[in-house]
Amino acid sequence: FVGAHTVPALYEKYEDEVDSFLKKVLEQVHFNFQKLDSRVLSRIPTGRPREKKVE
Numbered sequence: 001f002v003g004a005h006t007v008p009a010l011y012e013k014y015e016d017e018v019d020s021f022l023k024k025v026l027e028q029v030h031f032n033f034q035k036l037d038s039r040v041l042s043r044i045p046t047g048r049p050r051e052k053k054v055e
Contacts, residue, residue, distance in 0.1 A: 011018055
């Protein structure tokens with residue numbers, strides 16, 4: 001209950017600093033997610049059809 005009244009007041013007071021910090025955090029999260037995503041996706045088989053054996 002106290003946080004519901006305190007957080008908005010603090011945000012209004014320090015809005016520029018909070019926005020700058022959150023922007024940096026989100027950029028870092030996005031960068032790390034892209035790295036992780038590329039590593040994971042590179043390990044997943046592409047599903048190319050195998051050549052059929054001809055007897």
